[in-house]
Amino acid sequence: MNTPHISILGAAAGLLLILPAVLLVWKLKLGFNRQLITGAGRMVIQLSFVGLYLIYIFKLDSILINIAYLGMMVFFAALSGIKNSSLRLKRFLLQTFLAMLFPTFFTLFYFNLLVVQIPNVFRADIMIPIGGMMLGNILKSNIVALKTFFTLVKREEKVYLYLLATGATRNEALRPFFKEAVRTAMAPNLAMMATAGLVSLPGMMTGQIIGGSDPALAVKYQIMLMIMIFFTGLVSILIQLYFAVKQGFDSNDRFDKSVLRP
Known part of the structure; x- marks a missing residue:
């Protein structure tokens, strides 16, 4: 068809x-x-x-061009993520780039090598479209995670300081904000997995079916992709928030409001 x-x-x-x-x-x-x-x-x-x-x-289909193009996609995703999170670009751009780059490349390599099992794991027509879908979801998740985390820290700064005063370490005092940021950011992905096929036909599956692929094959690709997206998004958020804690607090564990963009 x-x-x-x-x-x-x-x-x-x-x-x-x-x-x-x-x-x-x-x-x-x-x-x-x-x-x-x-x-x-x-x-x-x-x-x-x-x-x-x-x-x-x-x-x-050059390996170097494919990797360079995907790296460019990650850079622009990181740039957009920081701008939409209302954070200082210079303080977070490199960290956000790395938080998106490593999980994306690892998952793509894993997907192409062990799931699709293609000889050339850097094949352009697989690597770039799937990498783009992963990055689109990572971008949304990272924006929500960063916004939620810093909004909670700013709003509940007195609670954070109180926990420090009672003997908690910085990580212990930030744990409630950290957990809430991760839960909020991953909620859409969890909902998407739970309702796929009932509420909507996901994008990749729909595209393959319209393109004439066998629906059974389209379903396999979509299931694998959603699992990859969830894993990549979760790992990226955890790395992103780790860097956020490093950048957002000084050596005395005080919240550095200068990381926020007016």
Whole structure:
């Protein structure tokens, strides 16, 4: 079964759905029309360019280019994550990059070597799309984890100081905030796994079925991918919060508010 083609007129019809959304936002005075229009415009331009140059990347299938491209994806994910977490870029960019890079590369290597069992574990048409799906979920989880953690520390700073005064170590005093940040960040992934197939058909499975793949194979890929995404997201969050504690507190265990961006 061939994938139905989307013509230019069909694409234009799809983009027209932005207009009623813009009108609703304007009518209800929700105040994010500028972000909506800018975001939609950037999405169209960026994905159009991605579609063009991925054709050549897939044809070249160079190990060095594939690794470099994935590294670039991780960098921009880290950049976006810090900006959306309202933290100082210089203080957290490197740590966030590493917290995303190592789990992503490890899981991709594991997936390609032991699950898909392909000879070239750096194969472009497997590594880049699956890496992108992992990074999209890691990005969301890390933003939620960082925001939750620092919001709780800022709001409950007196509780934190009290726990320190009663003899708790920094890690012991921060444990309630740490656990809540991890639980909050991982809740969407847990819900997604629990409701997959009942509430929705996940993205990769839907794409493969539309592309003509056997539904049974699509299900296998989706199950494996969701497990990989959950594992990668959890490890990335734990590394991210470890670095957050290192950066967010001084040598006397006091919360350093300068890490927060006004």
